[in-house]
Amino acid sequence: MTATENLSGRARVAEPGEGIGLDELALAARNHGLPLEALRYDVTPPGLHYVLTHFDIPAADPATWQLAIGGAVERPLTLGLDDLMRRPAVTSRVLLECAGNGRARLEPRPVSQPWLLEAVGTAEWTGTPLAPLLEEAGLSPDAVDVAFTGADHGVERGVEQDYARGLPLAEALRPEVLLVWGMNGMPLLPQHGAPLRLVVPGWYGMAHVKWLTRIEVLTEPFTGYQNARAYRLEVDADDPGEPVTRIRPRALMAPPGWPDFMTRERFVRAGAVPLAGRAWSGRAPLTAVDVSTDGGRTWEAAELAPADPAHPFAWRGWTHDWTATPGACELLVRATDAEGTQPVEAEWNRQGMANNLVQRVQVTVLEA
Amino acid sequence: MTATENLSGRARVAEPGEGIGLDELALAARNHGLPLEALRYDVTPPGLHYVLTHFDIPAADPATWQLAIGGAVERPLTLGLDDLMRRPAVTSRVLLECAGNGRARLEPRPVSQPWLLEAVGTAEWTGTPLAPLLEEAGLSPDAVDVAFTGADHGVERGVEQDYARGLPLAEALRPEVLLVWGMNGMPLLPQHGAPLRLVVPGWYGMAHVKWLTRIEVLTEPFTGYQNARAYRLEVDADDPGEPVTRIRPRALMAPPGWPDFMTRERFVRAGAVPLAGRAWSGRAPLTAVDVSTDGGRTWEAAELAPADPAHPFAWRGWTHDWTATPGACELLVRATDAEGTQPVEAEWNRQGMANNLVQRVQVTVLEA
Numbered sequence: 001m002t003a004t005e006n007l008s009g010r011a012r013v014a015e016p017g018e019g020i021g022l023d024e025l026a027l028a029a030r031n032h033g034l035p036l037e038a039l040r041y042d043v044t045p046p047g048l049h050y051v052l053t054h055f056d057i058p059a060a061d062p063a064t065w066q067l068a069i070g071g072a073v074e075r076p077l078t079l080g081l082d083d084l085m086r087r088p089a090v091t092s093r094v095l096l097e098c099a100g101n102g103r104a105r106l107e108p109r110p111v112s113q114p115w116l117l118e119a120v121g122t123a124e125w126t127g128t129p130l131a132p133l134l135e136e137a138g139l140s141p142d143a144v145d146v147a148f149t150g151a152d153h154g155v156e157r158g159v160e161q162d163y164a165r166g167l168p169l170a171e172a173l174r175p176e177v178l179l180v181w182g183m184n185g186m187p188l189l190p191q192h193g194a195p196l197r198l199v200v201p202g203w204y205g206m207a208h209v210k211w212l213t214r215i216e217v218l219t220e221p222f223t224g225y226q227n228a229r230a231y232r233l234e235v236d237a238d239d240p241g242e243p244v245t246r247i248r249p250r251a252l253m254a255p256p257g258w259p260d261f262m263t264r265e266r267f268v269r270a271g272a273v274p275l276a277g278r279a280w281s282g283r284a285p286l287t288a289v290d291v292s293t294d295g296g297r298t299w300e301a302a303e304l305a306p307a308d309p310a311h312p313f314a315w316r317g318w319t320h321d322w323t324a325t326p327g328a329c330e331l332l333v334r335a336t337d338a339e340g341t342q343p344v345e346a347e348w349n350r351q352g353m354a355n356n357l358v359q360r361v362q363v364t365v366l367e368a
Numbered sequence: 369m370t371a372t373e374n375l376s377g378r379a380r381v382a383e384p385g386e387g388i389g390l391d392e393l394a395l396a397a398r399n400h401g402l403p404l405e406a407l408r409y410d411v412t413p414p415g416l417h418y419v420l421t422h423f424d425i426p427a428a429d430p431a432t433w434q435l436a437i438g439g440a441v442e443r444p445l446t447l448g449l450d451d452l453m454r455r456p457a458v459t460s461r462v463l464l465e466c467a468g469n470g471r472a473r474l475e476p477r478p479v480s481q482p483w484l485l486e487a488v489g490t491a492e493w494t495g496t497p498l499a500p501l502l503e504e505a506g507l508s509p510d511a512v513d514v515a516f517t518g519a520d521h522g523v524e525r526g527v528e529q530d531y532a533r534g535l536p537l538a539e540a541l542r543p544e545v546l547l548v549w550g551m552n553g554m555p556l557l558p559q560h561g562a563p564l565r566l567v568v569p570g571w572y573g574m575a576h577v578k579w580l581t582r583i584e585v586l587t588e589p590f591t592g593y594q595n596a597r598a599y600r601l602e603v604d605a606d607d608p609g610e611p612v613t614r615i616r617p618r619a620l621m622a623p624p625g626w627p628d629f630m631t632r633e634r635f636v637r638a639g640a641v642p643l644a645g646r647a648w649s650g651r652a653p654l655t656a657v658d659v660s661t662d663g664g665r666t667w668e669a670a671e672l673a674p675a676d677p678a679h680p681f682a683w684r685g686w687t688h689d690w691t692a693t694p695g696a697c698e699l700l701v702r703a704t705d706a707e708g709t710q711p712v713e714a715e716w717n718r719q720g721m722a723n724n725l726v727q728r729v730q731v732t733v734l735e736a
Contacts, residue, residue, distance in 0.1 A: 019387015032400030037424040047415030156629040261524040
């Protein structure tokens with residue numbers, strides 16, 4: 001493939017059976033997922049939370065960082081980090097998931113960051129609510145969208161850009177949307193958007209713009225690359241597609257027992273094997289988590305921890321008591337929210353977005 | 369491939385042209401490298417330092433953690449974390465690199481964790497020297513090796529094991545070898561071995577045993593899996609190979625300009641382009657870093673920062689002033705130590721170990 005082909009046009013879809021390429025591998029080595037045993041932590045420690053960076057992590061100096069708020073407002077604002085940190089601060093525990101999570105499990109595989117199912121994490125984000133700032137700036141009555149621009153710069157599918165995303169005004173005004181400078185009680189890490197990022201609880205990760213430098217209020221819908229071309233549910237290359245927005249339901253299991261290094265298949269001893277993990281949905285309240293220990297033929301209800309009013313945007317724990325009998329088996333887990341259940345068969349789309357296909361864990365049960 | 373084939377015998381070598389498999393991808397998604405722009409930080413922030421975990425990250429409770437020191441000693445010891453932290457503490461800035469770094473750039477590709485060239489990082493490690501503890505335990509005059517065992521448990525190439533590595537006694541007694549509980553001024557993170565790990569400056573990462581529970585002094589060389597079978601420079605499946613020990617010289621460049629999302633190719637504007645990165649060697653003093661801006665046809669000496677006596681085991685910075693002219697070009701960088709220079713052509717070995725092939729960066733230089 002020539003550079004011109006690489007750098008222009010739409011994402012490629014892999015040929016049937018085509019292995020992961022070196023370009024996909026380079027993305028997988030840069031970015032990283034949550035090792036699934038780290039589902040054990042209520043709040044994901046630094047370095048175990050997933051990271052997806054389109055371009056490079058910018059070099060940022062908090063002392064001189066400025067956020068400009070402009071566009072269709074009466075009083076444009078320019079704020080330093082100090083100005084923001086003098087405002088009312090809140091800390092919110094929020095589940096984040098990459099919209100491309102599950103992409104590499106689609107067949108045929110859309111060629112991009114090749115996530116399997118580990119592009120998640122839950123952190124404690126500290127910042128100040130966005131809505132009062134927008135109100136202080138004085139929103140135009142014609143405002144419909146708010147565009148958020150980061151300092152990360154590069155070329156994607158032929159388009160040179162600073163990473164930027166538009167958010168409908170009603171979403172931007174939700175009280176839980178934050179301008180964030182802290183993570184897990186510490187300053188933001190470079191790869192998570194230091195010194196300033198957006199957090200939009202309930203939405204896939206692409207909305208949570210990192211290295212935030214500019215907020216622009218728009219009277220027309222935002223038409224930048226990351227909304228108009230990327231992050232859309234397309235069935236083919238001619239389909240404009242629907243935009244990706246809120247996180248679909250998903251449950252993940254911390255694989256039980258011990259792994260094989262290369263295959264990540266699991267071994268457990270026969271008898272009582274506690275199963276546990278996390279579940280979430282950004283689009284509707286979770287209602288159930290179910291587990292199958294026979295490859296999906298039968299399902300049993302797992303114990304889903306009650307929703308915690310202190311952490312409405314965090315994941316929720318689940319547990320299930322499994323009595324393992326010797327032999328090979330396949331464990332599955334799936335979440336249900338008020339709008340539906342995770343699919344057992346993948347719903348394909350051309351960018352590999354919002355694929356919440358159920359997890360499958362291969363286990364060999366050894367004699368007790 | 370059946371589970372039996374996967375779980376027994378030796379690592380596979382990929383067929384010519386065979387893409388990365390889902391098993392390799394699962395490892396690449398769990399583990400992670402240093403995004404190369406993070407070479408800008410003298411000390412690698414949490415989450416940007418490379419991580420390689422053979423099995424799962426263990427769940428560890430610092431309050432009850434115990435380290436046993438035994439084997440060929442007069443006075444076996446059992447120490448809690450508090451006991452260790454009451455001993456003299458030192459902080460040491462140490463470059464770590466995975467022995468498998470560069471594996472995925474070999475042809476044919478050894479099938480394992482598919483690193484390209486980003487499995488590095490430099491952290492400030494805080495702990496207590498190992499040698500005085502071994503002396504307090506009273507080393508047998510017959511001692512030759514010291515075996516270090518972690519709490520991480522799994523199966524590798526058919527062998528169930530706690531991760532364990534042996535180190536020659538003379539190496540274990542080096543004053544810079546530390547039992548470590550802190551990283552970058554904070555408690556160790558789970559993925560870096562919390563609450564206790566070994567740090568052996570100058571050696572590849574496999575020697576720096578994480579989640580350390582047991583130290584055993586041996587009067588015969590250690591014959592565990594990770595020394596006798598893994599981490600060896602084998603030319604074929606019948607070759608026992610030489611053991612992998614100290615880090616070979618390498619220089620890496622923070623790629624200049626801005627990237628294409630998918631190919632990671634770079635764009636810069638014509639004119640003065642500062643190039644910068646890091647270089648290191650664990651086997652001998654660094655003597656030079658050279659840069660090529662014409663695909664390796666010619667080389668120029670880069671400016672190598674002087675060795676810092678305060679940080680003898682850290683990487684060293686280098687810079688080079690490049691005057692870029694429009695067109696496509698390929699940048700290379702290579703380090704030389706007192707024993708030799710990084711190869712431009714890969715030296716193949718069957719496990720893909722210690723591959724310090726030079727980095728190549730594709731750049732399109734645009735009109736100024």
